[in-house]
Amino acid sequence: MATKTKNCWKTAEKLTICAVLVIYLTGCSFAGISGSQSASSDAEKKVTKSDFALDTVVSVTLYGTDDPTLAEGCLDLCHKYELVFSRTDSESELYALNEQNSMTVSDDLLSVITTALHYCEVSNGAFDITLGEISDMYGFTSDSPSVPPQDKLDAALAHVGYQHIHVDGHTVTIDDPETVVDLGAIAKGYIADRLADYLKENGQQSAVIDLGGNVYCVGTKPDGSDYNVGIQYPFEDTSKTITTVHVSNMSVVTSGIYERSFEQDGVLYHHILNPQTGYPYDNGLLAVSIVSEKSVDGDALSTTCFALGLDGGLALINSLDGIYAVFVTDDYQLHYSDGFQAALEQ
Ligand code: AMP
Numbered sequence: 001m002a003t004k005t006k007n008c009w010k011t012a013e014k015l016t017i018c019a020v021l022v023i024y025l026t027g028c029s030f031a032g033i034s035g036s037q038s039a040s041s042d043a044e045k046k047v048t049k050s051d052f053a054l055d056t057v058v059s060v061t062l063y064g065t066d067d068p069t070l071a072e073g074c075l076d077l078c079h080k081y082e083l084v085f086s087r088t089d090s091e092s093e094l095y096a097l098n099e100q101n102s103m104t105v106s107d108d109l110l111s112v113i114t115t116a117l118h119y120c121e122v123s124n125g126a127f128d129i130t131l132g133e134i135s136d137m138y139g140f141t142s143d144s145p146s147v148p149p150q151d152k153l154d155a156a157l158a159h160v161g162y163q164h165i166h167v168d169g170h171t172v173t174i175d176d177p178e179t180v181v182d183l184g185a186i187a188k189g190y191i192a193d194r195l196a197d198y199l200k201e202n203g204q205q206s207a208v209i210d211l212g213g214n215v216y217c218v219g220t221k222p223d224g225s226d227y228n229v230g231i232q233y234p235f236e237d238t239s240k241t242i243t244t245v246h247v248s249n250m251s252v253v254t255s256g257i258y259e260r261s262f263e264q265d266g267v268l269y270h271h272i273l274n275p276q277t278g279y280p281y282d283n284g285l286l287a288v289s290i291v292s293e294k295s296v297d298g299d300a301l302s303t304t305c306f307a308l309g310l311d312g313g314l315a316l317i318n319s320l321d322g323i324y325a326v327f328v329t330d331d332y333q334l335h336y337s338d339g340f341q342a343a344l345e346q
Pocket residue numbers: 126127128129131135182183184185186254255256260271272273274275299302303307
């Protein structure tokens with residue numbers, strides 16, 4: 001079934017999955033619930049709701065029902081969380097933190113900042129949530145992105161460093177007023193987890209949440225089997241996949257250089273930046289996909305592993321239980337973490 005990259009999407013009545021993933025539900029036999037006519041038709045029901053939120057197209061598909069209420073509830077939650085995590089919306093909590101530099105924050109913002117700082121430390125700063133000003137200077141999402149002049153990059157780099165962020169209880173302090181916190185590498189994962197909780201708490205057993213490439217598969221397919229999630233072939237149409245994983249109750253997140261990028265003087269500039277230089281990482285990777293129970297970890301780790309490169313990223317994933325990664329290098333070869341194929345490709 002369908003998919004798209006972060007900046008474009010498909011609105012067919014087929015399952016719409018934005019970004020880098022393809023969910024296949026074809027061939028679903030509904031074997032486990034084929035008793036009565038009504039049970040069978042319930043199992044075949046589904047409803048999808050999509051919206052633009054979180055700077056991307058988000059979509060929620062519920063299976064086994066045609067009542068859109070919970071899917072709409074998910075979209076409402078996306079807008080609620082936008083008012084927590086958006087770096088650019090002047091109404092958001094993160095915006096206020098960046099303005100005020102010290103304030104008492106909500107549980108949600110505290111949780112994401114604390115988790116993000118963990119990955120900043122684990123990666124020795126290759127993952128760094130203070131690249132906000134430099135990302136802005138490139139204008140990746142603008143109509144005319146461009147490479148910032150070196151003097152401006154240097155000036156902004158002087159204020160990059162997650163060590164400027166301090167957490168004391170619910171008080172977060174940024175000790176350099178020029179430092180801009182950006183949670184773009186992790187917030188969607190946290191939100192996907194919250195949406196999955198909301199659906200499960202409300203009795204929805206089978207659903208796919210797609211927040212522009214952060215996919216969470218709730219439960220199993222209606223017949224009790226795993227979802228098949230295809231991972232996009234870099235730079236190709238989203239219907240072309242490079243591999244497929246079989247998951248239930250898991251998140252699949254990809255960071256890729258083709259997602260937000262532009263070309264200048266024959267060079268591709270993408271959105272995952274090296275905090276040492278201010279330039280995009282140029283390490284032979286095209287994409288990293290992470291499969292994990294918590295999407296907040298998957299989101300943080302997809303960016304972290306991209307930043308660490310193939311060897312460092314694989315070493316990190318292989319040190320973690322229950323988290324899997326596949327790396328795509330620029331020769332289009334796949335590099336799997338330990339146990340990936342046994343756990344996810346069988
Ligand atoms: P993702 O698509 O999850 O890999 O996140 C990429 C986004 O994270 C970018 O668009 C920036 O907002 C932000 N970002 C860029 N470089 C880094 C980095 N080295 N560490 C953490 N966040 C980053």
